[in-house]
Amino acid sequence: MRKIVDALRAGYALPSRPPWTYGLVCGLAIGVPLLIGAMLNAPHEGASVALGAYLVAFGDASGIPYGARSRRLLAMTAFVTAGVGIGALMRPVPWVAVAVIGALAALSARSTWVGLPPVLGMVIAYFGGTSPGAAMLLPLTALGGLVLSAAVLAPWPMRRMRPLREAFATAFETLADLVEGGTGTPLPDARWEPLRRAASVALDDARTAYAYYGYPVAAVDRAPGLVLEALVRVFDETVALRSLRQAAGEAVRSTAWPEELDRALSAQARALRATPLGGGSECAAEAMAAAAGFAEHVESVREQALAGEERLSASAILGQVRRSVERLTVAVRAASALSLESARPAPRLPRFSLPAWPRWEQGLGAHPVRLGAITALAMALTIPIHSHLGKWFVITVLVSLRPTYGDTVDRVTLRIAGTTLGSAAAAVVLVLAPGSYTLALIVFVSASIGFALRGVSYGYWSIFSTPLVMLLSNYAVPLGWEAAEIRVILTMAGGVLALLGARLLWPRGERVRLPLRVADMLDAHAALARALAGQRLDGFDDLVDVAGRAADKVGESLDRLAKEPGGQPPEALRSALTYAGRVRDDTLTVAAVHRVNEAGSARASGLLDAVADRLFGLAHAVRTGERPAAADDLDEALEEVASRVGALARLRRGEVESGRAEQMTPVRREFLFIAAAHPALRTLAVDAVKLSAAVERGVPAGRGRRRPGRVGGAAGGSVS
Known part of the structure; x- marks a missing residue:
């Protein structure tokens, strides 16, 4: 009743x-x-x-x-x-x-x-x-x-572009909320996730709307497509900035930079909100000025590090924050400069091409x-x-x-x-x-x-x-x-x-599909780590979209399972979805570091391969019902990364003292990458372990299961 x-x-x-x-x-x-x-x-x-x-x-x-x-x-x-x-x-x-x-x-x-x-x-x-x-x-x-x-x-015929403009206006607004959510004290996951989810959904809707308008709009004006690419960059850099800001807060001794960063991010949010209203150009100029002010403050921290008053690793992390802010500023300026009003194709009859047949609805069992x-x-x-x-x-x-x-x-x-x-x-x-x-x-x-x-x-x-x-x-x-x-x-x-x-007829079909969808989700997230290990950034955003859709399908299965007779979705798999979202955010942060530091690091690649191996292995176990493979070497790989950061910091200090502070030496190039990426790599390893543990609790596969291995970090402590 x-x-x-x-x-x-x-x-x-x-x-x-x-x-x-x-x-x-x-x-x-x-x-x-x-x-x-x-x-x-x-x-x-x-x-x-x-x-x-x-x-x-x-x-x-x-x-x-x-x-x-x-x-x-x-x-x-x-x-x-x-x-x-x-x-x-x-x-x-x-x-x-x-x-x-x-x-x-x-x-x-x-x-x-x-x-x-x-x-x-x-x-x-x-x-x-x-x-x-x-x-x-x-x-x-x-x-x-x-x-x-x-x-x-x-x-x-009078308002044929209205759905496209509305979809882009919503994307601008939700991204502005996301950027604004990155200011001040970092938001807890419970408040950050709804902002991230809303921005991701708005971008998907804008992408769908533009796909509908691919003809004839794209033939007349490429501005909407370029705006969409800029908004995707805004999303990626904002997600990366959240992790980088937390890492910088732990590493940098100076307490003045967060205020400058907040000023820069708030200016970006204002520019995003003003763009659909026609005032994006003026606000974008203000955002560029605010970003320049933050860059000056970061340079002063770098000078302190060269003088021995600040740690070099802290300067490297804050330098990555500055580069992400600069990329965010460029993306916001590009989106503001390209006007959607220019897309005015002449009225014409629609094209009646045959659809891809059959168009099957997926996931109905x-x-x-x-x-x-x-x-x-x-x-x-x-x-x-x-x-x-x-x-x-x-x-x-x-x-x-x-x-x-x-x-x-x-x-x-x-x-x-x-x-x-x-x-x-x-x-x-x-x-x-x-x-x-x-x-x-x-x-x-x-x-x-x-x-x-x-x-x-x-x-x-x-x-x-x-x-x-x-x-x-x-x-x-x-x-x-x-x-x-x-x-x-x-x-x-x-x-x-x-x-x-x-x-009476197949009332519990979702119980059969759920493990397969969990395995697909693990494979998609493992592919992110594998791509970063090989420094393959072309098409990385597409891989992130695939991983997000795979996680969404698991969420849909859990919702449907709750509506089946006697269905009780494992709470562990709800947690797994949260950890999967964190894994995607961690990989976006590492990708942001890769884009401005192409040198990479063999230690970082080894850790990323270990994460990918763990997730691929667990996906295979879930799909086949076998016991997971033996404990992997995530702890060892993370310790190697931490020790490499320390060794490169000492070598870099020697270069600074010998008068080579401004030379882009191989040591400096690798140090800039691994010092900035280390916090994200550490959280990626921790989140991958938590994701694995949640999946193992929610989808038992085999007997005599091992407990997930522990991942430790240079900052101290192991995380189960």
């Missing part, structure tokens, strides 16, 4: 402002054909046009660019029309309809290109009710889809097969009824059965509640004021409110979509209390069947 109450409370919450304008457009596209049909004494024809518009609107995806959206809507119109036609043709052969509709339901769950609307159209057409005749059904359905497409796409089987069963159970009302039983199964049992419970609860309220409301209104114009008004109001709320509340969508579908699919049948009662009963029966299907 508590789960039902929680589902109702969440289902009727409004987390964001509904798009009322979009809802009004859909309401007009669906309601006006009914009104015209009533005026021309052709109600069935008007209902067929309105139903086509409804089904295409059901498959619409708002917020994507003009060309991509137009392709999607026109393709959906073709699929819906085909589905309606096939459904009408199968009326005389019900057992063929059982097989075909079940197969198409499975395809709709598997293919992102087909979706659910063609299946709904096929079901509605098969059960019939009323129709204008087979000769007119297909063109009228297609006309409805085209009317909806034209209405939805009408504003795009056996759900498509389950949905197809339960839908076919629902169709078979309706054959003895011989009533057009049987469609509600099948439709409830189609829209309620979800990939997990918990999601199915939530969806069935909201579906039954919405159907009860919507059916009763529609019946009351029609009893008080029957007639074609009343029907058209109810459809218009229900569509306008329902499609506005659909993206933010499934509960409200269920309430308003109920009278909408009932009226459109059975336009000539009087909708009274009896029809409302039957609809509620069939909806409840369909919900029960959906729950049984989710509970």
Whole structure:
């Protein structure tokens, strides 16, 4: 009962402002054909046009660019029309309809290109009710889809670049928050991670938006692509600065530099926020001046180190902080100098290239097969009824059965509640004021409110979509209390069947997929360390993205596992996701040091190879169920790095005393790299060990397991 109450409370919450304008457009596209049909004494024809518009609107995806959206809507119109036609043709052969509709339901769950609307159209057409005749059904359905497409796409020629600008503006804002989060006392992970996550998601959204606009924007103006590259550099350097700042705080004796660094970072954040508003150039100039002031202070610390008043390793770390600030400043200036307003391609018809087929939805496991089987069963159970009302039983199964049992419970609860309220409301209104114009008004109001709320509340969508579908699919049948009662009963029966299907057919599939996804995550993070060991920085950001997506898939599996019967996601794997994020941050910091110090170090490469070997070995153990390999040499490799830092510091001090302070000798080059990278390497080793330990606790593999080895650092202490 508590789960039902929680589902109702969440289902009727409004987390964001509904798009009322979009809802009004859909309401007009669906309601006006009914009104015209009533005026021309052709109600069935008007209902067929309105139903086509409804089904295409059901498959619409708002917020994507003009060309991509137009392709999607026109393709959906073709699929819906085909589905309606096939459904009408199968009326005389019900057992063929059982097989075909079940197969198409499975395809709709598997293919992102087909979706659910063609299946709904096929079901509605098969059960019939009323129709204008087979000769007119297909063109009228297609006309409805085209009317909806034209209405939805009408504003795009005037504001076709709006989604792109909005995506980039959000990226600028979230990156400004991230940069600002690096000022002052370092934020704890609990406060830093949401900022990092928001910036990463915003960059992904901006990358997706630009990919949609790849043609024709890229052919006219490369500015958006260059801005995106600059924003990625801002993200990388900000993440690296957090670790470098912590290391500098432990090593540098001077206490004045943090204030100068905060001033520089705050100026960068202001420049990022001002860029979408048109004031980025002025703020970027201020940011450059603030960075120059910080560089002067770092130079004074270097002079103190050369004079023996400060440690050389501290100067090297602070020097790396300065170089990261400079790279951040250059990236912010580049993003501010490139104006998105210059991307103004001339209006043109969208390109209709064929999609890569098939476009499969990943990570669903056996759900498509389950949905197809339960839908076919629902169709078979309706054959003895011989009533057009049987469609509600099948439709409830189609829209309620979800990939997990918990999601199915939530969806069935909201579906039954919405159907009860919507059916009763529609019946009351029609009893008080029957007639074609009343029907058209109810459809218009229900569509306008329902499609506005659909993206933010499934509960409200269920309430308003109920009278909408009932009226459109059975336009000539009087909708009274009896029809409302039957609809509620069939909806409840369909919900029960959906729950049984989710509970009995492959209810625990995520438990099988989770270990494989954990292994993929370990492999992706091991690849980061291996690339750094070989000093392969080309495409490193892509490797970081791959590792982040692999971790996201593990998080999705844990969320789904929690919704399976008896599912209890291991808390250790939640911790593993946190440590995986730290590993990515550590590798970004080491990569930042590599970009300005190409010399590298054999000791550092040895440590990075040891980290990669540990993660690769554990991934193999998780994937095969074998026991992990014997303890590795992470401790030894880290001790070698620490001793190398000390040895190079002594050699470098000798060079300074001999008058070679400004010469870029091999000793100085290696010292600059390894002294700056040592803190990040140390935390990388520690986080890799913690990641391994968390995975071993969360995904047992084999018996007689060893305990993770300990990693010690030059600063003292070993970390288990």
